[in-house]
Amino acid sequence: MTNALAKMLAERDWILADGATGTNLFNMGLASGDAPELWNVDEPDNIRTLYRNAVNAGSDLFLTNTFGGNASRMKLHGAENRVRELNRVGAALGREIADAAGRPVIVAGSVGPTGEIMAPMGSLTHELAVEMFHEQAEGLKEGGADVLWVETISAPEEYKAAAEAAGLAGMPWCGTMSFDTAGRTMMGVTSAAMAQLVTRLNTPPLAFGANCGVGASDLLRTVLGFADAGAALPLIAKGNAGIPKYHDGHIHYDGTPELMAEYAVLARDCGATIIGGCCGTMPEHLRAMRNALETHDRGPRPTLEQITAALGGFSSALDGTEAAGDAPEPRRGRGGGRRRRDA
Amino acid sequence: MSDEDDIILADLSDDELVEQMMDDLYDGLKEEIEESVNILLARGWTPYDILTKALVAGMTIVGHDFRDGILFVPEVLLAANAMKAGMFILKPLLVETGAPRMGKMVIGTVKGDIHDIGKNLVAMMMEGAGFEVVDLGINNAVEAYMEALEKEQPDILGMSALLTTTMPYMKVVIDTLVAQGKRDDYIVLVGGAPLNEEFGRAIGADAYCRDAAVAVETAKDFVARKHNQMAAH
Numbered sequence: 293m294t295n296a297l298a299k300m301l302a303e304r305d306w307i308l309a310d311g312a313t314g315t316n317l318f319n320m321g322l323a324s325g326d327a328p329e330l331w332n333v334d335e336p337d338n339i340r341t342l343y344r345n346a347v348n349a350g351s352d353l354f355l356t357n358t359f360g361g362n363a364s365r366m367k368l369h370g371a372e373n374r375v376r377e378l379n380r381v382g383a384a385l386g387r388e389i390a391d392a393a394g395r396p397v398i399v400a401g402s403v404g405p406t407g408e409i410m411a412p413m414g415s416l417t418h419e420l421a422v423e424m425f426h427e428q429a430e431g432l433k434e435g436g437a438d439v440l441w442v443e444t445i446s447a448p449e450e451y452k453a454a455a456e457a458a459g460l461a462g463m464p465w466c467g468t469m470s471f472d473t474a475g476r477t478m479m480g481v482t483s484a485a486m487a488q489l490v491t492r493l494n495t496p497p498l499a500f501g502a503n504c505g506v507g508a509s510d511l512l513r514t515v516l517g518f519a520d521a522g523a524a525l526p527l528i529a530k531g532n533a534g535i536p537k538y539h540d541g542h543i544h545y546d547g548t549p550e551l552m553a554e555y556a557v558l559a560r561d562c563g564a565t566i567i568g569g570c571c572g573t574m575p576e577h578l579r580a581m582r583n584a585l586e587t588h589d590r591g592p593r594p595t596l597e598q599i600t601a602a603l604g605g606f607s608s609a610l611d612g613t614e615a616a617g618d619a620p621e622p623r624r625g626r627g628g629g630r631r632r633r634d635a
Numbered sequence: 636m637s638d639e640d641d642i643i644l645a646d647l648s649d650d651e652l653v654e655q656m657m658d659d660l661y662d663g664l665k666e667e668i669e670e671s672v673n674i675l676l677a678r679g680w681t682p683y684d685i686l687t688k689a690l691v692a693g694m695t696i697v698g699h700d701f702r703d704g705i706l707f708v709p710e711v712l713l714a715a716n717a718m719k720a721g722m723f724i725l726k727p728l729l730v731e732t733g734a735p736r737m738g739k740m741v742i743g744t745v746k747g748d749i750h751d752i753g754k755n756l757v758a759m760m761m762e763g764a765g766f767e768v769v770d771l772g773i774n775n776a777v778e779a780y781m782e783a784l785e786k787e788q789p790d791i792l793g794m795s796a797l798l799t800t801t802m803p804y805m806k807v808v809i810d811t812l813v814a815q816g817k818r819d820d821y822i823v824l825v826g827g828a829p830l831n832e833e834f835g836r837a838i839g840a841d842a843y844c845r846d847a848a849v850a851v852e853t854a855k856d857f858v859a860r861k862h863n864q865m866a867a868h
Contacts, residue, residue, distance in 0.1 A: 314799040324803040325747030325776075360749075368749050368774050407749040413712050446708075473846075474704025478752065536799065536830070538806070538837035543799055571799045608704055620705050624696050625661035 296438040297398050309568025310346035310354035327369040329361045332382040343389040349575035350582030358382040359404035362424045376431040383435025400441035401432030410449040425457030442467035443503050446477035459495035468503040471514045475611020482612035483517025501528025504570045506607040508555040512599050517613045519563040529564035533572035545572020549580035554602050556581035561591045653689045660693035663713025665720045672721045682725045683734035694763035698848030715759035738858040741783045742793035743771030745804040750797035756847040764851045777808050796827040806838035822857040
């Protein structure tokens, strides 16, 4: 099959991805608590508008409205039997908009987390996770997605399950994790650990990286961590447009288009190839990012100080990639030397 | 694993055993915690002392290291699991002995939000701190919260949302409480990855809790204040 993203990666040295899905759909009237994926069928024109706005703002790649389109998530809305349909339609609407763009635009089939904890800590088995992701992947493939876009993952087990599902569907894929807890994912994965993880997969992604999380500064520190770990694959940076604020029943993210433009340029300097936004990133942000990427030359790798000076402070002093001596000491426990009496 | 590393829990003094239990909680060793709880009970400890001096104290340390980015969700889940096993033994005994109660919390993720990892952590850490927790699970409409509050009469309502698309629903619940004149009957705590203190204030919650450890500290603080207020009346 043709692999449009691999081709674009070979031809270009940066690619502008898209911005927020949820924030944009809210502005079109999506009610809090409702499943955005149902709009693929119920309000297709709104979804077309979402995609078209990203393309018109300069995105070379946009994500489909299928983030929560797995059986585990759709079950909440009694739609667990519509996974294939909702993903197919979400991708087909994307195909329609991309093909009408008049330039190459990649349709990336969004695959979000199941929301469950995987065994042995939780109840979701590897097999079931692969099955759910595979079902979603087949729907996205049928609808004409160019690539699977696994995002906002926090557990390495879930990332591996998604990789396996992409392999089963015969789809190229990209995968990002969300580093929102002291510079790591909620499950404790560091940027360095993720860079290692992708090298050990049987079906490696075309590109990997970070999305969402806490803010633009944290996200770029994570990208620097990937680079420092010797990442050979192209890197993805998709950070939030600032932090959420609440006004009159709506969520607004406080990052300005100017800030996101600075972030985009710095992301490229940090080593990211695919650069976009996440929550709160609207078309005006994307336009500013596109313009900045086109008008600025690639600069030297920024220092952490330069990042915080431009984009604000980090949410935590450390991110788990520091030398062992600098890491905080556990207050208890015996760690690896687990002593226990014989039963 | 060599023999000299083996620890015979029953051979430890009370103080050593309590120290050991804190290590075992930290390491998530469920069977060891169960055994230690039974040893202390056999030595005549009250269930309340075992709960507060060993389990709650141990989980407080886990909470601090979680808050400080030293432990992450997998380790905390293991620790909470070990704690729960100890609590399972103590719970009926605590009721029998009429031990003092910390307070009661009703908790659930809001409508549309399936992401219950954070909510579960808060529920487990709150139980670990001695609170009674009624877990409504995921995807709660405002009616479900109102019904549970009426039935359970808790001190605290906890709501969690992970997604930008579900965060605003917390305000729907709080607005309903206000409309029904019940807002001041409960301490309302909110949490979830995309939230922050400003959001918590803007929607009318009492506090935003960054993580499960902060939730426990905040809950203790508010419950103590509430009790003081009641005493002043």
